[in-house]
Ligand SMILES: NC(=O)c1ccc[n+]([C@@H]2O[C@H](COP(=O)([O-])OP(=O)(O)OC[C@H]3O[C@@H](n4cnc5c(N)ncnc54)[C@H](O)[C@@H]3O)[C@@H](O)[C@H]2O)c1
């Protein structure tokens with residue numbers, strides 16, 4: 001890919017991220033590329049939607065994030081609006097989404113610039129809602145815990161028409177998940193959950209998560225949901241602490257939408273998108289969550305070793321019995337010799353792929 005303008009999203013609370021920003025700026029200067037820092041927390045005006053943020057930064061075609069997964073999600077929210085690619089530099093605690101170690105940042109930028117980087121596309125979710133989402137003013141004060149004011153509710157897409165019963169199409173993309181969670185401590189969310197327009201069940205729960213395969217390792221995973229390969233498309237529905245016997249995840253096909261309709265006796269519910277509060281639902285309101293046409297383009301300098309990363313970042317441990325049986329399982333299980341024709345279409349990592 002050719003880069004014309006770089007956007008920088010920096011975790012300003014972290015010295016190593018601020019230092020890495022100087023490195024990226026110096027690299028851009030050396031290559032004659034404009035580099036705009038995107039202050040996603042800017043409070044001198046209202047916080048901007050992803051599209052506004054991208055335009056204000058001159059529509060960069062590469063967004064570099066310097067921080068953890070939260071910083072990466074903030075960069076992805078902006079990049080997806082203009083089909084820019086995202087290079088996530090790992091300066092966080094878990095760093096599941098950020099694959100480039102900080103010492104490789106210049107090499108990664110070189111790889112992008114010379115067309116040697118790989119671009120991996122990840123599925124995102126978008127939404128429709130029964131009414132334009134709003135965040136009541138009184139909720140703002142709870143959100144200002146160092147981060148600054150909340151993002152605005154997702155705007156309604158201009159082409160969306162009201163009154164046909166299908167709700168309003170929102171201009172929003174979730175890389176991880178759309179979560180409907182209880183707002184009042186003492187009142188669960190009660191919602192009818194519909195997949196492809198059919199009632200799966202009415203749930204009473206702390207929260208209901210609709211996740212992408214990328215998001216399957218985030219909140220959905222913490223609630224016992226399965227790990228999905230980020231290379232696939234699917235819509236993952238996981239309830240959090242449902243007060244009922246059926247508490248399993250349902251993995252729907254990518255063209256099967258999941259709708260959540262808040263029932264009359266439910267408590268109010270917050271809608272969070274990739275961890276950010278973006279609206280509040282009252283009884284009678286509904287949202288539909290479905291695969292978006294837009295994808296997040298992730299820059300990779302090596303083919304993603306998702307399962308190696310899962311083992312590494314989640315500190316997966318081997319069964320104790322296998323450890324006492326002598327030789328432990330090798331990290332790689334593939335021969336060095338050429339791939340036979342019948343295996344040629346399979347995703348097989350090089351023998352010593354980086355994590
Ligand atoms: N109980 C939970 O685990 C829980 C609760 C609320 C939100 N979340 C997740 O947090 C996400 C927002 O992340 P954040 O960093 O802004 O908030 P955060 O700082 O609260 O992060 C939650 C944790 O999830 C990790 N994470 C984020 N996306 C991930 C992914 N795709 N795969 C694996 N781990 C991931 C982060 O590194 C962090 O350790 C939301 O999309 C939601 O999925 C998790």
Ligand SMILES: Nc1ncnc2c1ncn2[C@@H]1O[C@H](COP(=O)(O)OP(=O)(O)OP(=O)(O)O)[C@@H](O)[C@H]1O
Nearest residue numbers: 010011012013067068069070071092093094146147
């Ligand atoms: N730009 C910023 N300036 C100052 N503080 C920030 C900034 N971004 C995040 N923080 C603070 O850093 C803490 C962690 O934020 P966040 O979870 O978003 O980071 P992250 O990028 O996900 O990294 P980590 O993986 O370490 O959590 C929060 O307390 C947040 O208020």
